[in-house]
Amino acid sequence: MKFSYRCTDCGAEYPDDSIRYLCEKCAHEQIAGEFQKGVLETVLDPEYLASLKNKPAVTAEDFLVYQLPNATAYPVGNTPFIAPEKLRRQYGFPNLFLKNDGANPSGSLKDRASQLVAAQALYHNEKTVVLASTGNAGSAMACAGAALGLKIILFVPATAPKAKLMQSVLYGATVIPIYGTYDDAFKLSIEYTQKFGGINRNTAYNPLTIEGKKTVSIEIFNQLNQSTPDVVFVPVGDGVIYAGVYKGFADLVNAGLIEKMPQIVGVQSVGSNAIAKAFQSGKMLAIDKATTTADSISVASPANGHMAVKFMRACQGWATEVSDTDITRAQLQLCKDAGVFVEPAAAAAWAGFLKDRNKIDPSQKIVVLLTGLGFKDLAAVEKMVTIPESIEPELRKIQPRMNTNRR
Numbered sequence: 001m002k003f004s005y006r007c008t009d010c011g012a013e014y015p016d017d018s019i020r021y022l023c024e025k026c027a028h029e030q031i032a033g034e035f036q037k038g039v040l041e042t043v044l045d046p047e048y049l050a051s052l053k054n055k056p057a058v059t060a061e062d063f064l065v066y067q068l069p070n071a072t073a074y075p076v077g078n079t080p081f082i083a084p085e086k087l088r089r090q091y092g093f094p095n096l097f098l099k100n101d102g103a104n105p106s107g108s109l110k111d112r113a114s115q116l117v118a119a120q121a122l123y124h125n126e127k128t129v130v131l132a133s134t135g136n137a138g139s140a141m142a143c144a145g146a147a148l149g150l151k152i153i154l155f156v157p158a159t160a161p162k163a164k165l166m167q168s169v170l171y172g173a174t175v176i177p178i179y180g181t182y183d184d185a186f187k188l189s190i191e192y193t194q195k196f197g198g199i200n201r202n203t204a205y206n207p208l209t210i211e212g213k214k215t216v217s218i219e220i221f222n223q224l225n226q227s228t229p230d231v232v233f234v235p236v237g238d239g240v241i242y243a244g245v246y247k248g249f250a251d252l253v254n255a256g257l258i259e260k261m262p263q264i265v266g267v268q269s270v271g272s273n274a275i276a277k278a279f280q281s282g283k284m285l286a287i288d289k290a291t292t293t294a295d296s297i298s299v300a301s302p303a304n305g306h307m308a309v310k311f312m313r314a315c316q317g318w319a320t321e322v323s324d325t326d327i328t329r330a331q332l333q334l335c336k337d338a339g340v341f342v343e344p345a346a347a348a349a350w351a352g353f354l355k356d357r358n359k360i361d362p363s364q365k366i367v368v369l370l371t372g373l374g375f376k377d378l379a380a381v382e383k384m385v386t387i388p389e390s391i392e393p394e395l396r397k398i399q400p401r402m403n404t405n406r407r
Helices: 046-054 085-091 111-123 136-148 162-170 182-196 208-213 215-223 240-254 274-281 305-314 324-338 344-359
Strands: 003-007 013-015 040-044 096-100 128-132 151-157 174-178 231-235 263-269 318-322 366-370
Touching: 040 046, 040 208, 040 240, 046 240, 085 096, 085 324, 096 215, 111 128, 111 136, 111 208, 111 240, 128 136, 128 182, 136 151, 136 162, 151 162, 151 182, 162 174, 174 182, 208 215, 208 240, 215 240, 231 240, 231 344, 240 263, 240 305, 263 274, 263 305, 263 344, 274 305, 274 318, 318 324, 318 344, 324 344, 344 366
Parallel strands: 096 366, 128 151, 151 174, 231 263, 231 366, 263 318
Antiparallel strands: 003 013, 003 040
16 A cells, blocks of 8 residues: 655655655754644545445555554454443443453564564564553563564563563563653663664654554544444543544545544543643643653653644544542442453443543543553552451351442
């Protein structure tokens, strides 16, 4: 498939003849304290998109610029689309859905981006992929590397959740924890590839990280019987998942398969709210420090902030902020009332729905995107759960427990 790259800031276009990262012009105009400039959007060939309207059914793979030689070696996507009956009744939203991307191979939506970057590496005969991560992107890329024979070099903050780092180590990645933030790890990983080579998978820096994540929107379209949701709630840290969700629906519009975009709501923690602040103020500025228990969306200087805000306005979406307490309550409620255990960053999307549900017509089709599995960060819930004490194996000992709240 033919495609090109377009700068989200200046509109400059680049051909698909090589591996590309940021816009050559805008990247050199970067101002300290502002969001990254020059992030590239992948633009698919209009004639190819138009041809998809003639297919009886489209798949996510129809919209990808690179294909794996053997997709079954690392099968990503087709994750559960849940109709949570208890939550529907409780809040009066009969068309509420949960898209559980924690069911991907490494347990998060970021497998989608890693699959496409792996396909890019194989196409260009590159054997090494380098990145920075707080955990999920790293474990996803490590999983892809193990499945497809790629060497993965991963820079992580030393404070990243242990379970996520263990995943990456078990998958065979070279894991390099650093004393510093995600932004420090991001910078170091770019310096590494500039000196030693390999493909850099850094979120937004490599435009295919956005492009890969759009497949979740194609799946939602199919799971809704080839129709569009009205509102989608998405957890937001660096803005790449938000842009990917937008891009998937935009490609469907450009292919003539849907007529309108859904409103996409970006949900941030109040302690990591750079994109929400930018949406409100119009000033694309980093915040001094990101502090939230939802580590996967803890970003002070979002790499894809410009594009996320641009797309948020284009789809008439909005940004909302929730507290860490809201996130924890949402995480526990999804367990108790929907049977879905997600990590805090994913629960932020549900917390955003709970906060903003009064803005929405209850008859509309609502999708809450759950981006990661809860077992990735058990430390986040350990203090909220008490394991009952053991009893003797006698029936008379059981009845007192039946009246005890085990939570």
